[in-house]
Amino acid sequence: MIRVFHDWSGIPPEARGASVALGNFDGMHRGHVEVLRAAHAARPDAPRAALTFAPHPREFFRPDDPPFRLMLEAERAAALEAEGIEILYELTFDRAFSLLSAEAFIEEVLDRGIGAAHLACGADFAFGHRRGGDVAMLRAAAEARGIGLSIVPHLDDAEGPISSSRIRRLLQDGYPERAAALLGRPHAIRGVVAHGDARGRTIGFPTANVALGRHLEPARGVYAVTVRLADGRMVKGVANIGRRPTVAEGAISRLEAHLFDFSGDLYGQEITVSLHRFIRDERRFASFDELRAQIAADADEARRLLSTV
Structure with a gap:
């Protein structure tokens, strides 16, 4: 140690x-x-x-x-x-x-x-x-x-010196895969899973919610991710980083990750969410049905992007 x-x-x-x-x-x-x-x-x-x-x-x-x-x-x-x-x-x-x-x-x-x-x-x-x-x-x-x-x-x-400030800009511009090339691994956000408003569960996409805290906030939107659980297991998923404008306008930004093919209670556990690809910008939807359909499409796209991970 x-x-x-x-x-x-x-x-x-x-x-x-x-x-x-x-x-x-x-x-x-x-x-x-x-x-x-x-x-x-x-x-x-x-x-x-x-x-x-x-x-x-x-x-x-x-x-x-x-x-x-x-x-x-x-x-x-x-x-x-x-x-x-x-x-x-x-x-x-x-x-x-x-x-x-x-x-x-x-x-x-x-x-x-x-x-x-x-x-x-x-x-x-x-x-x-x-x-x-x-x-x-x-x-x-x-x-x-x-x-x-x-x-x-x-x-x-080819683009100049590798630096933390350059990596921050890439993440804020929505290029986690380019940041990963400089880091030598995907950028990850680690934190304790907290209780949310259970809104995702009601539309069929339960999420693990992690506060960004002192972490840099990457570009707001949807990402293909992998999640390392407290017991060491790795699970693929799709995550949103931002303020959830459809359900909580004005709220503090946070990370919400939906884990594929997973069931279990993660509350209070520390997880590590690695960002692989940016899928789309965060945006407001006219209804929960529209939001549910878009999340399903995002999940399909994340599965495709993560197929070789």
């Missing part, structure tokens, strides 16, 4: 001396994986670690922004563990930490705090108060302290 530390002081000896990948790692896309692998390749003898922050610095500095996260903390930790990370320094990003100078971040956190043996980061990594430190500064400071450093160039595709 991955070990998680939220404070750099008092790190036990066995959690020091690691080869540490630095970054926010929101979404854990293919570029992030390159940084993790570079850290391990440089010091395969050292424990594998990542250093990141919670909350995301953007959430701290701009709390009124709409939710933008591709992954929340528990999802990120699980993704890092899946990539072989043994130690996660998930440092609390608060006002005191935001005022820490770049020099103090290197000395107090990276050197004396976690005792890093090696560091790896992207070429645009910035750190410290007002992002005052860059990779040139980090290189000089690490060398002076006998700490190795791997600077990993951007991982590019």
Whole structure:
């Protein structure tokens, strides 16, 4: 199991001396994986670690922004563990930490705090108060302290550098399959199934309802999805993300997934819904009969799109 530390002081000896990948790692896309692998390749003898922050610095500095996260903390930790990370320094990003100078971040956190043996980061990594430190500064400071450093160039595709912001735009524009190519897997939303108004059940399409919370809201509409249940089973389905204008105009956006060929009580269980293809925009229907017919057509289309998944 991955070990998680939220404070750099008092790190036990066995959690020091690691080869540490630095970054926010929101979404854990293919570029992030390159940084993790570079850290391990440089010091395969050292424990594998990542250093990141919670909350995301953007959430701290701009709390009124709409939710933008591709992954929340528990999802990120699980993704890092899946990539072989043994130690996660998930440092609390608060006002005191935001005022820490770049020099103090290197000395107090990276050197004396976690005792890093090696560091790896992207070429645009910035750190410290007002992002005052860059990779040139980090290189000089690490060398002076006998700490190795791997600077990993951007991982590019035909359209440019792979980045979390680019993935967010693709999801908001309704291209989950293109986002998946950058992530290395389909984008997923994880959450606890909550009670809804049971409207779907009354028209023959019961749904598992999950609040988006701090997750980025992708394009509103209908998606072909796969759902991983709490017991590990995978189920195909069709999902709507949005405000359900036919039945609940003005409500908060949420995800509602109808699982194919499934019966059972999922309330209170955590599920993970992976978005594969966007089927259509969300829209208002004149009647529940019209809505029921459209959902049936959406389900048929989702089954077709998922036939090779």
